[in-house]
Amino acid sequence: MTELVSGTGEPTAAGPVPAAPGAEPSVARVSQWTDIRHRFFANKLAVVGLAIITVLILVAIFAPLLAPHDPLKQDLTQTLQSPGGAHWLGTDALGRDQLSRLIYGSRIAVIVGMASILVALVIGVTLGALAGYYGRWVDTVIMRVADVFFAFPLLIGAIVIILLMGRGVLPVVLSLGIFTWATFARLLRSQVLSVREMDFVHAAKALGAGQGRIIRKHILPNSLTSVLVYGTSNVGIAIVAEASLSYLGVGVDPEVAEWGNMISAGRNFMGVKDFMWTYPSLAIVITALGFILLGNGLRDALDPKMR
Amino acid sequence: MGRYVVRRLGQLVVVVLGATMILFACLFVLPGDPVGQIAGSDKARDPAVIEQLHKQYGLDKPLVVQYGTYVGKLVTGDLGTDYTQSRPVTEILGPKLENTAKLAVAAIIIDIVIGISVGVLAAMRRYSIWDVSATFITTLAIGVPSIVLGMIMQRVFVIELDWFPLIAGDSFEGIILPAFTLAIIDAALVAQLARSTMLEVLRADYVKTAVAKGLPRRTVLTRHILRNSVIPVITYLGISFGGLLGGAIITETIFNWNGIGLALIQAIQQNNNPIIVGVVTIGVAVFVVLNLVVDLLYAALDPRIRLA
Amino acid sequence: MSRTPVTKHDEGDGMTSLEMAPTDAGADGAAPLLEVRDLHVEFAVRDSVTKAVNGVNYSVSAGETLAVLGESGSGKSVTAQAIMGILDSPPGRIAKGEIFFQGQDILRLSEGERRKLRGAKMAMIFQDALSSLNPVLSVGFQLGEMFRVHQGMSRKDSKAKAIELMDRVRIPAAAQRVGDYPHQFSGGMRQRIMIAMALALEPDLIIADEPTTALDVTVQAQVMDLLAELQREYNMGLILITHDLGVVADVADKIAVMYAGRIVETAPVHELYKRPAHPYTKGLLESIPRLDHKGQELYAIKGLPPNLQAIPPGCAFNPRCAMAQDVCRTDVPPLVPVTELDGTELPGRHSACHFWKETIHG
Numbered sequence: 001m002t003e004l005v006s007g008t009g010e011p012t013a014a015g016p017v018p019a020a021p022g023a024e025p026s027v028a029r030v031s032q033w034t035d036i037r038h039r040f041f042a043n044k045l046a047v048v049g050l051a052i053i054t055v056l057i058l059v060a061i062f063a064p065l066l067a068p069h070d071p072l073k074q075d076l077t078q079t080l081q082s083p084g085g086a087h088w089l090g091t092d093a094l095g096r097d098q099l100s101r102l103i104y105g106s107r108i109a110v111i112v113g114m115a116s117i118l119v120a121l122v123i124g125v126t127l128g129a130l131a132g133y134y135g136r137w138v139d140t141v142i143m144r145v146a147d148v149f150f151a152f153p154l155l156i157g158a159i160v161i162i163l164l165m166g167r168g169v170l171p172v173v174l175s176l177g178i179f180t181w182a183t184f185a186r187l188l189r190s191q192v193l194s195v196r197e198m199d200f201v202h203a204a205k206a207l208g209a210g211q212g213r214i215i216r217k218h219i220l221p222n223s224l225t226s227v228l229v230y231g232t233s234n235v236g237i238a239i240v241a242e243a244s245l246s247y248l249g250v251g252v253d254p255e256v257a258e259w260g261n262m263i264s265a266g267r268n269f270m271g272v273k274d275f276m277w278t279y280p281s282l283a284i285v286i287t288a289l290g291f292i293l294l295g296n297g298l299r300d301a302l303d304p305k306m307r
Numbered sequence: 308m309g310r311y312v313v314r315r316l317g318q319l320v321v322v323v324l325g326a327t328m329i330l331f332a333c334l335f336v337l338p339g340d341p342v343g344q345i346a347g348s349d350k351a352r353d354p355a356v357i358e359q360l361h362k363q364y365g366l367d368k369p370l371v372v373q374y375g376t377y378v379g380k381l382v383t384g385d386l387g388t389d390y391t392q393s394r395p396v397t398e399i400l401g402p403k404l405e406n407t408a409k410l411a412v413a414a415i416i417i418d419i420v421i422g423i424s425v426g427v428l429a430a431m432r433r434y435s436i437w438d439v440s441a442t443f444i445t446t447l448a449i450g451v452p453s454i455v456l457g458m459i460m461q462r463v464f465v466i467e468l469d470w471f472p473l474i475a476g477d478s479f480e481g482i483i484l485p486a487f488t489l490a491i492i493d494a495a496l497v498a499q500l501a502r503s504t505m506l507e508v509l510r511a512d513y514v515k516t517a518v519a520k521g522l523p524r525r526t527v528l529t530r531h532i533l534r535n536s537v538i539p540v541i542t543y544l545g546i547s548f549g550g551l552l553g554g555a556i557i558t559e560t561i562f563n564w565n566g567i568g569l570a571l572i573q574a575i576q577q578n579n580n581p582i583i584v585g586v587v588t589i590g591v592a593v594f595v596v597l598n599l600v601v602d603l604l605y606a607a608l609d610p611r612i613r614l615a
Numbered sequence: 616m617s618r619t620p621v622t623k624h625d626e627g628d629g630m631t632s633l634e635m636a637p638t639d640a641g642a643d644g645a646a647p648l649l650e651v652r653d654l655h656v657e658f659a660v661r662d663s664v665t666k667a668v669n670g671v672n673y674s675v676s677a678g679e680t681l682a683v684l685g686e687s688g689s690g691k692s693v694t695a696q697a698i699m700g701i702l703d704s705p706p707g708r709i710a711k712g713e714i715f716f717q718g719q720d721i722l723r724l725s726e727g728e729r730r731k732l733r734g735a736k737m738a739m740i741f742q743d744a745l746s747s748l749n750p751v752l753s754v755g756f757q758l759g760e761m762f763r764v765h766q767g768m769s770r771k772d773s774k775a776k777a778i779e780l781m782d783r784v785r786i787p788a789a790a791q792r793v794g795d796y797p798h799q800f801s802g803g804m805r806q807r808i809m810i811a812m813a814l815a816l817e818p819d820l821i822i823a824d825e826p827t828t829a830l831d832v833t834v835q836a837q838v839m840d841l842l843a844e845l846q847r848e849y850n851m852g853l854i855l856i857t858h859d860l861g862v863v864a865d866v867a868d869k870i871a872v873m874y875a876g877r878i879v880e881t882a883p884v885h886e887l888y889k890r891p892a893h894p895y896t897k898g899l900l901e902s903i904p905r906l907d908h909k910g911q912e913l914y915a916i917k918g919l920p921p922n923l924q925a926i927p928p929g930c931a932f933n934p935r936c937a938m939a940q941d942v943c944r945t946d947v948p949p950l951v952p953v954t955e956l957d958g959t960e961l962p963g964r965h966s967a968c969h970f971w972k973e974t975i976h977g
Contacts, residue, residue, distance in 0.1 A: 236450075518701045
């Protein structure tokens with residue numbers, strides 16, 4: 001039977017193994033951040049994730065320099081060219097250069113991914129901090145609203161908002177932000193609840209600091225770490241959601257150089273011109289994996305217990 | 308318990324009404340005439356026909372009255388009449404809802420079967436080649452979005468191998484690809500969750516107690532380990548239902564599965580507002596009811612949960 | 616099921632370990648109920664080996680209470696888990712030794728035979744009843760499970776048995792509470808349920824691993840009294856594992872003190888309190904707050920418990936011992952009989968200290 005109990009890898013039955021007597025107390029005093037950084041960079045997959053994201057952001061910034069052609073320029077004499085020659089990744093049905101569209105597509109991904117998480121963070125952190133700090137009915141109301149948003153199907157919610165606002169980058173950013181803030185609010189609230197009871201907050205209160213000041217100067221800096229980590233790993237989810245919306249025809253405008261649009265355009269040529277959808281698909285998968293690896297790495301580095 | 312259900316049902320009504328009210332108000336003041344399309348092309352557009360259509364659909368009345376009428380009908384289970392076919396929305400969406408339900412159930416079954424068995428096996432053979440491959444494959448699976456997975460499935464199994472129809476419709480063989488596409492990410496997440504909870508449960512003191520009681524290995528596994536490991540998974544599946552409804556829109560569109568997700572996308576392309584509002588209303592209602600069911604199930608599985 | 620590695624019985628070592636063994640077989644001289652001989656348990660994790668138990672010998676007779684005393688990491692719980700056959704293995708494994716239970720070396724039994732002993736012939740009470748009871752099954756179910764699994768009893772009969780057991784450990788309104796879940800009981804009541812579960816099949820041996828540590832002080836005494844009373848009634852052997860000298864004074868017959876996986880001293884309980892024969896025991900006794908020593912500074916043993924992956928050579932206690940000499944840093948002190956200065960034997964007394972004479976008589 002013990003095999004069932006076993007496999008935990010730790011000698012639990014031996015009781016806590018005492019620390020080596022030689023352990024220097026000063027070593028443990030090294031700043032928390034140095035520790036986290038060491039753990040992060042010791043994790044190869046996390047570094048791979050970081051590298052992918054770095055490349056993605058660089059490509060987005062330097063898109064005009066990297067792209068061989070104008071991603072929007074149509075050339076009806078050069079439609080549906082297979083990869084090779086002047087168009088390394090071929091052209092689409094309107095003769096637009098696929099590689100250039102792919103490169104410019106990274107801009108939409110990065111902008112929408114980051115901006116939508118920023119919107120969610122701003123809403124979530126504000127409401128979560130208010131709920132956690134003030135408690136009582138403020139807490140009840142905010143968290144009930146958060147429950148509804150937390151549970152609401154992201155894609156359906158986003159489609160509704162976009163129907164109301166029309167297609168485009170801004171509606172996509174707002175709709176994704178509006179339907180993802182609830183998790184951040186919950187996370188921050190629980191953090192605030194634990195920080196609120198710590199001695200230094202009581203001390204600040206006793207010294208007559210105002211509530212707004214206590215929240216801003218004392219509680220938020222101590223609560224934000226985990227929220228930021230969670231936010232980072234969620235950028236990938238936002239990018240995938242954005243591409244899915246565009247794929248369905250309810251995201252950014254169809255002529256915009258964007259990965260979901262490209263896959264959608266390639267759908268009509270499946271089996272005939274597969275390069276039209278396979279490259280943008282690859283771009284999305286690599287980006288999504290990059291953020292997953294980065295997020296996992298950050299999580300493990302922050303809390304080594306959660307493996 | 309009874310009071311809890313009643314209160315949750317009350318919440319359900321509020322959420323559904325709130326969502327439809329916002330949607331309704333905005334959709335119907337949008338620029339562009341919803342009946343324009345059915346009144347024929349621009350040249351042939353006859354003002355008299357349009358006015359008659361407006362009257363027929365009640366579009367000439369103030370918005371508040373329109374919404375009041377809508378809600379009044381909603382209570383009796385009437386979602387209004389659609390613009391393109393002049394048929395009751397419920398009649399159009401009924402069979403489609405059934406198809407989406409089939410798809411969702413198939414996906415959940417795949418999630419449970421694949422997710423739990425992979426997670427449990429990985430936990431029981433921790434650090435083995437099976438465990439490592441499971442971690443690798445599930446991480447990869449989470450990174451492949453439904454739109455990409457769907458395209459790949461269609462390319463391989465429909466275009467190349469010709470095993471499944473291009474238009475899935477509501478046929479039995481048609482459900483397989485969309486169900487797997489819809490399920491795979493959640494199955495991977497369930498596997499990871501099942502693995503980590505199982506590892507935690509294996510370490511729990513009460514498992515040691517069960518062994519010390521002299522229970523046979525199988526009894527310890529099924530009664531004391533699996534049951535406790537499954538509770539977080541059930542919770543996760545409940546939460547993931549929202550994503551499943553959203554994901555159904557993608558998979559139904561890719562594989563032409565004749566459900567309400569496909570209906571929604573088509574209605575958006577046709578400005579068919581009654582269908583859009585109908586799908587969202589149904590989606591929200593189904594979603595809230597299912598959440599309630601999951602909460603009750605959760606309370607039934609874990610006596611420590613008190614519904615309040 | 617663990618295929619507990621049954622190590623080859625080392626013939627050469629057998630005699631010496633027996634000589635060293637404090638196996639004074641009960642007052643009447645009959646064979647003891649349980650006898651642990653030269654037990655070694657290791658935990659191999661990745662590339663390091665933790666030696667949790669390093670040659671433990673002890674015995675318990677029917678109706679007798681042995682208290683095993685030690686800090687966490689001293690190997691007292693691991694020894695108990697090895698006896699029960701519930702070690703986490705891997706990584707844990709019995710590297711050497713024998714465990715005789717009712718005359719039979721149970722390490723040589725198949726896992727199926729071991730399982731039949733567990734719960735029926737030997738039972739264990741754990742420290743934290745809240746985490747040791749399954750949170751999603753009713754206490755009645757968990758109690759009844761003993762009868763259903765070991766005796767093939769029906770659900771209905773086993774429920775009646777469960778109520779009877781709950782009555783036996785004095786849980787009020789047992790019939791109404793049999794369907795309740797562990798979290799609905801108080802800490803003391805939960806520990807009573809653990810005791811009831813261990814007693815269910817009237818085993819011959821009970822191992823109680825820190826049974827009162829998680830409880831309030833007022834409840835501790837009640838639970839301890841109940842346990843002692845039931846032990847007398849059923850004439851069971853009881854191994855009481857604890858780090859708390861206060862708990863054992865009233866209930867134990869004899870004490871084995873463990874340090875770094877070894878027994879460093881054994882003695883009848885009252886003699887140990889009066890005259891410890893090992894510096895570690897002495898330190899433990901001096902660190903108990905006592906009413907009659909009011910105002911004096913409380914003593915604490917200096918230093919940390921040893922790292923089990925790198926136990927110091929010689930006597931494991933030497934880095935913390937005020938009496939340590941060179942010999943203590945090189946030679947492992949054997950567990951030897953303790954005598955009066957004139958050589959009169961002290962029955963049941965052993966010490967593993969090079970300077971036991973100085974400790975007990977000086």
